[in-house]
Amino acid sequence: MSASNQGTSRQYDIAITMGDPAGIGPEIICRAVAAMSPEDRATTLLVGDPAIYRRAARMLGSDLDFVALDAEETTPGSIAVAVVELPEGVELAEGRISAAAGDMAFRCVEAAVDLVQSGRAGVIVTAPLNKAALHEAGHHYDGHTGMLASLTGAPSSFMLLASEHLSTLHVSTHVSLREAIDRVTPERIIATVEAGHDHLVSLGIAAPRIAVAGLNPHCGEGGIFGDEDMRCIAPAVESLQARAYDVSGPISADTVFYRASRGEFDLVVAQYHDQGHIPVKLIAFDTTVNVSLGLPIQRTSVDHGTAFDIAWQGRADATNLGSAIAYAHRLVRDDHP
Known part of the structure; x- marks a missing residue:
């Protein structure tokens, strides 16, 4: 029976x-579930x-007990699982890329979206998938963010990296640097700031302070090092300011993240993947959370990969999960929208 029924x-x-x-993924999930209180465990559904x-x-x-979702017989403390299985006869290729594993990862996300959209679960939390395995299985997405946008019919989505001392939201993520420059448009920057602002308001920050990072060195030095900052970013910031957003920029990327980490801003809008990822991971590698914004559902994730080199050896750390x-x-x- 599908989750929608x-x-x-x-x-x-x-x-x-x-x-x-x-x-x-399976190991860190088991570690995280084992560490949960009985109350949290009772409201946690696994998919897989x-x-x-x-x-x-x-x-x-561990003596964790797993039972299929809606099973007629359960035991106290058992963990419910929405079942998504490997095909019959397929062996798990531990620590290696395989189409079967990539397809299973996709089907788990697909099932989780169905569960949330049908109202049975509140928020999706994703363990890491491997993009090469995903592509081998015929699912040509740039990762979870693009996949979730496609599965939910969202026109676009945004990647937020959230940590206690520094949070960044990205104008573009998994594209080449050359393509990322083309995506620095006033429309995309405005949409990114709006998504970040709405999310922070939903978390209880009444007037979020948002900084927009420049694209070029020193924001282009008046066009000497490129004109995108004054041609695309500055007009977007001015438009948002005219609508009473507390937004500043463009601010040179070599200072804005430091200023935000010192408490001057609640969020930095980064123009491309590495510009935002590097400072956040430097400050809070083990505790940064990947959050998808702009979707009709809510999703958080670890901010690391599948770690095939240590998979199925009992060595993985579940702190980030x-x-x-x-x-x-x-x-x-808190019933945030």
């Missing part, structure tokens, strides 16, 4: 997708293959 009353605060089963979760739990010496789960609880339990 299973009722509309929310049973679970969060639905955690397995990610690529050949990576560290129960047999793989059981195998990961045994590897960790714990941060993603905590952020998801913050969203769903």
